[in-house]
Amino acid sequence: MGSDAAFLERRRRIDALGYDYAAQPRDAVASCNLCGWSVLVELTHRDRYGYPARASACGRCGLVFLDPRMTADAYGLFYQGVYRPLVSAFHGRTIDATTIQAEQRDYAVERAAFLRPFVEGRGFRTMLDIGGSTGVVAHHFAGEFGLEGTLIDPAPLEVEQARRLGLETLTGLVEGHDFGARRFDVVVICQTVDHLLDVRGTLERVRRLLTDGGLLFVDIVDFRAAYLRGWSVEGAVKIDHPYYLTDMTMTAYLRRAGFDVLRTAFAADHLHISYACAPGAASDVLPEPDRVEALFSEVRFVQNAPGPVV
Numbered sequence: 191m192g193s194d195a196a197f198l199e200r201r202r203r204i205d206a207l208g209y210d211y212a213a214q215p216r217d218a219v220a221s222c223n224l225c226g227w228s229v230l231v232e233l234t235h236r237d238r239y240g241y242p243a244r245a246s247a248c249g250r251c252g253l254v255f256l257d258p259r260m261t262a263d264a265y266g267l268f269y270q271g272v273y274r275p276l277v278s279a280f281h282g283r284t285i286d287a288t289t290i291q292a293e294q295r296d297y298a299v300e301r302a303a304f305l306r307p308f309v310e311g312r313g314f315r316t317m318l319d320i321g322g323s324t325g326v327v328a329h330h331f332a333g334e335f336g337l338e339g340t341l342i343d344p345a346p347l348e349v350e351q352a353r354r355l356g357l358e359t360l361t362g363l364v365e366g367h368d369f370g371a372r373r374f375d376v377v378v379i380c381q382t383v384d385h386l387l388d389v390r391g392t393l394e395r396v397r398r399l400l401t402d403g404g405l406l407f408v409d410i411v412d413f414r415a416a417y418l419r420g421w422s423v424e425g426a427v428k429i430d431h432p433y434y435l436t437d438m439t440m441t442a443y444l445r446r447a448g449f450d451v452l453r454t455a456f457a458a459d460h461l462h463i464s465y466a467c468a469p470g471a472a473s474d475v476l477p478e479p480d481r482v483e484a485l486f487s488e489v490r491f492v493q494n495a496p497g498p499v500v
């Protein structure tokens with residue numbers, strides 16, 4: 191009874207936002223962003239908020255993504271006024287540009303320790319934080335490692351906070367920004383890659399934005415961890431994430447974009463996986479078919495088997 195009441199209360203809070211997801215402009219996904227294949231497998235038809243958002247997977251490489259997916263303009267409006275209230279309604283507490291900063295500070299300290307061996311003593315000067323939110327992480331990294339920090343994010347309220355921390359700020363999506371001839375020694379993509387509209391294009395872009403011998407930090411929400419912990423595939427899908435990455439698909443993305451993975455770490459939260467990467471030669475590797483089939487088998491099992499008794 192208690193959990194039903196909590197579910198209904200959550201649904202009431204989300205309904206009260208009045209966000210009409212079904213009315214937003216969306217584009218069908220014609221082919222897989224990772225491998226280009228066009229044979230897709232529909233996995234789910236609702237997301238964790240109850241919105242009619244369909245997630246599909248690529249039948250060849252196992253990449254999972256929203257399909258159809260909101261346009262860049264619709265996502266721009268979403269981040270301006272809907273995203274934080276929606277996440278707040280889902281969790282039943284206020285999560286905004288102010289409250290997230292304490293959480294981001296802890297995250298920044300933990301990830302700086304992960305990156306330290308790859309940054310210290312390398313003579314790096316500049317850093318770009320893609321999707322850097324309020325700038326807490328970029329500010330911490332800049333101070334720890336003596337870097338000049340630049341941050342790009344689509345949420346104006348969060349960028350304003352970052353500007354106050356003394357970072358150079360750019361408001362927008364990285365996919366649409368012209369960096370000209372600028373290069374950066376360090377690029378960080380923290381808790382952001384799942385929000386991008388074009389992961390492959392962004393990683394290829396980042397590869398060109400990095401100086402020779404530079405460093406990329408990126409982390410993912412592990413889709414498998416997300417559905418296994420809640421024993422629900424729908425519960426792991428949300429309109430704020432166009433992509434649902436796993437270690438298998440993210441490693442393929444990085445290698446295809448021309449990155450060598452220097453170190454991988456499973457986060458203490460048992461949800462995120464972090465990667466420190468150096469520029470390398472691009473390779474056209476894809477996940478092995480038996481690993482892709484294992485992912486589909488596990489998804490079907492979670493969808494159809496009764497959950498563990500708790």
Ligand SMILES: [Zn+2]
Pocket residue numbers: 222223224225226227248249250251252253
């Ligand atoms: Zn694919």
